Amino acid sequence: MNTSELNSFIAILIYGSLVLLSLLTLANPLKVNKKANFWFGLFLFLWSTFWLDEILFLVTDSPIEFHSLLPVRFIQYLTPIFFYFSVLFFTNPSFTFKIADTKYFLLPTVFLITLWCIALGYEKPFEYLSIILILIQALFYTGLSYITIRKHQKKIQQFSSNTEGINLNWLEYIILVLLIVNIIYVIYNLLYDPKSLNFFINTVFLVVIYFVAYYSLKQKEIYPLEEQQRNELISIDADSDTEEVKRKLISDEELVKIKTQLENTMELHKPYLDSELNLIKLADMISVSTHQLSYVINTGFEKNFFQYVNEFRVEYAKVLLKQNDSKLSILGIAYESGFNSKTSFNTTFKKVTGLTPSEFKK
Structure with a gap:
């Protein structure tokens, strides 16, 4: 099996694992952290779409630029926000959305306008702007999620004598790994041929996904149900x-x-x-x-x-x-x-x- 075939096999594993894990998370068999798992399940499903190009190519034996479709690009752009919402509900299950929280959709609105301009034919300036917005969105919500988890780790020490199962360390590690991998990928996209990095990126993501599966499915209820x-x-x-x-x-x-x-x-x-x-x-x-x-x-x-x-x-x-x-x-x-x-x-x-x-x- 050459590198290309092995990379295709890993892509299939990634897509299948993410779809299965998203369905399991949404079903939430343990009935814990219900709101958090709902948003986390949606995040996992959106994350899986980033590998649909490779899956469709394997099925049809012809390149299909699914990822480049503007509606798909907009939906994928929401992935970091859905991750952040899951973190919000993990750390505060009583959180409710207010009118002020519409600020979370400011960047997606700008991105949607950018995609509309691209659709009208203004590709060159707005294509670069869309890449910048994707990077800003990923960094902003990754950082915000990380800060929220760090605050949570201090908060739970106010009421729990054993914090090991409820400190959300696994989410913190995922954030750090994904941040590093995405920075490498963006730099490689700008300076080199991104295809040469596909095997490395996919291998890292596959390991991360199995790590996510293990810890997300065993995550205990953080706060009392009452x-x-x-x-x-x-x-x-x-x-x-x-x-x-x-x-x-x-x-x-x-x-x-x-x-x-x-x-x-x-x-x-x-x-x-x-x-x-x-x-x-x-x-x-x-x-x-x-x-x-x-x-x-x-x-x-x-x-x-x-x-x-x-x-x-x-x-x-x-x-x-x-x-x-x-x-x-x-x-x-x-x-x-x-x-x-x-x-x-x-x-x-x-x-x-x-x-x-x-x-x-x-």
Whole structure:
């Protein structure tokens, strides 16, 4: 099998995998992150159309410039926006579109006008403009999606003690890889023959797509399904900002009282050993609202919820690691201490103590 045949085979795998994955995502068999998966499924379907030229050529044995059709080019132009919408709903399932959000369609409108000018015969200046708009759109929404995910990773530390399954790291990695590949592709298009890069690009995309399939289908529900609890946690995210934390939610006397109550609960009942502990559960234990508890932890201890709980877990793990007669492995100690994976245990332990659990044990 020569390089051309192998590239065609990879193109078939890419197109088939993306269409199948888009259908699975839209069907959403696990019924999680419903709005996010709807937009992510549409994004995957639009992404698959970029390989239709190659698929149609293989089927008809004659070149069909499907990608160059103006309506198709406009629909494909929406791909980065649909990806960004999926990120929006992953990070905030209560997000609703408002009139102000029509700004997201400003660039597509300009692009549509550009395509119309090309259709009227003004190809030269507007063809270059369309390429620039495609690059701007991709970079803008890729960057915006990346920033949104980074903010999300900070937000979830306000209410979750284990963020590994809900931090959307996989989307962050996809963004970085796609950004690098697209920059290489655009530069190659401008300076060299893009066909010589097809095999490399397709191979990278195939790997990325299987990575997407693995992580998107196993993505857990990020926020509670119950609407009131979900909205409560999302509103607490906003309260974590510096200015909001400074604003007094309760009196100093009440803060000291809840702080003492919280410390006693952590020492006596050890709720941190529950790997699924979150702000709602802990607030119920000490009979305060999630807003009050978040305020007490942020202001009274100058930590977020994630840091506060995991420091207790690390201290408990240190006791277990010091026991020379213990038959528990490092992974066993991680689970006993309330961590849900060895990776999160190692990362958190080193951040708190400066040593890995193995180094500490020695």
